[in-house]
Amino acid sequence: MDVSNTFGRISSWEATPLFTPTAQITGTTVPQEVSHPDEPAQSSIILADANSFFASCERVFDPTLAHKPVVVLSNNDGCVVARSAEAKPLIAMGVPWYQVREMAEENGIVARSSNYELYGSLSSRMMRVMHHFFEHQEVYSIDECFLRSRKPLDDIAPLCHAMRTAVLQGVGIPVSIGIAPTKTLAKVTNHWAKRNPNFTGVCAWESLSEQTHDEILEQTPVDDIWGVGRRLMRKLVARGILTAKDLRDADPTMIRRKFSVLLQRTVLELRGTPCVEDASNALDGFRKQQILCSRMFSRPVVGHTEIRQALSVYVQNACRRLRRQNCLTSTVGIFCGVSPYASSTGESSLPYVTTNLETPTDSPLVIMKAINERLVDKIDPHTHYIRAGVILTGLVESASYYPLEGFEANRDTHNIGQLLDTATARFGQYSLGLGYGGIRGQGRKDHETGATWSMRREMLSKRCTTRWDEMPVVSAK
DNA sequence: TCTGGGGTCCTAGGACCC
C-alpha cells in the first residue's frame, strides 16, 4: 500500500482510515500524526449547523417573524425547502406550495420566496465569525461547516458555547453544534442535540456514555445517516439494517462487497474511525470542477428563440462564476427538460448535448457562439420545455494555460467578461448583459431579466446586506 | 396553472494501446 495515500486522497479500492493504525483493514500500519503530550492524538470534529437556516435568515431583518411559523420556497415558488421550528409540525418538507398554500394561510404560516443573495451574504458573515474561534474550518454548505481542533474536549466545549453566542449576537442566526471523533458521528451528535432539549445547542459524543451512544444510534433511522439516501435505505432495510446501530455493527467487508466503499467508510466512521477526508484543501480551496447554471421556467417554453434567450443568460452567469475562480472551460454542454409530471413516461431530462471548444475560454461570446452553431438545433423546436441549463466542464486554471501562437481565437481580447463583472458589481446583477442576456425589464417579481419565462418570486424579501436601495430603515421613537 | 438548483464521488463499461 502506498503510504502517501493515507494523508492524501482516499484510494478508491479500500476505505483507509486517516489517522489511526489500519492493521485491521489493510494489514499495514500508517504513521500517526505527531502530537503534543498534552493534546489528544486524534483531533475532534466540530459540526456547526444553522437551525432552519433560510427561515432564520428571513427573521434577521424582519423581527415580526419571530415565533411565527415561517417557510421558504424553492425557486419559482415551487415547493417548500425550509421551515422554522414552528412550521415543522404543520407542513412537510418538499411539498409543492400550490398544494398547501390555502392551508398555510389558514394556519398563519408566513411564506417567503428564496432570497439566495441574502442567505449567501449572511452565510459568509456566519462563517467568518466561526473561523475566528477555530483556525481549521471546512465550509461544507451554505449553512454548515466542519471545524477541527486538537485541544482537549474540556477546552473545546466552552469555546463552542462562546462561538454559538457570538454567531447569534453578531449575525442573528442560531446554530447547533455537534462534537465527535468523526464527521459522520458529528452529524449524528448534531441532530441529536437539535432534537434533545437537554442540550443547549452543543453536544459532545465523547462526553456521553457507551449506553447513550447505543441509544442514540438505535433511535437514528438508517436513512438519517450522512451518506445514506432513499435508495440505499431500501437495500439496507431489505438486509435487516434499520438503524444506525445496525449499520455500525455490520461487517465492513460485507458492506464493501454488497454496497460500496463509501458505505464501508460510513460503517467505520460510526465506529469512531475517521475515513472521510478533509475537503478544505482539495483543489486549492474552493475551485469547482464543473459549473452548472439551470433554471425552471415560469411557464413552458417552445421554440429555439426563447431557449436561446435563457441559455444566453445562464451562460453569462456561469462565465461570471468561472472567472471568479480564475478558470477557463474546454467543454460546454446544454440540456432542456420537460415536466416529469406531464410526460406519460416520467421522462424529465431530454437532450444533453456537449461540444468541445477549440481552446479553453471564459468568454460568454465564444461559448454562446458554439452553442448557437452546434447545439441549439439538437433541441426539438416543438417540445414544451420547463427548464434549461448550461454545464461547463473540463475546467483549467487560466494562469496555467498558454495558447499556441495562432490559436488565441477564443481569448476574450476585449475583456468583455471583466467589463461585465465591473459593471454588475457597481450597478447590480443583470444591470448590463450581452445579447439576449441584455435586460428588458426591471421587475423583481419577474426575476431580474424581466423576461416572461423568468422565474416567479412573488414573496421575495429585501436583500438588506447587498443592495443599497434595499437597506432596511430603522426609526426610533 | 403551479413540483428547486448546484454540486460531489464512485462504478461499470467501452475505446484504445502495447
Add this chain to the structure above:
DNA sequence: TCTGGGGTCCTAGGACCC
C-alpha cells in the same frame, strides 16, 4: 481458423449531499 492480457483514460449513469 484460431482470436490475450493488462493497463489507462474517458464517459454516462447512479447515488448522495444540502
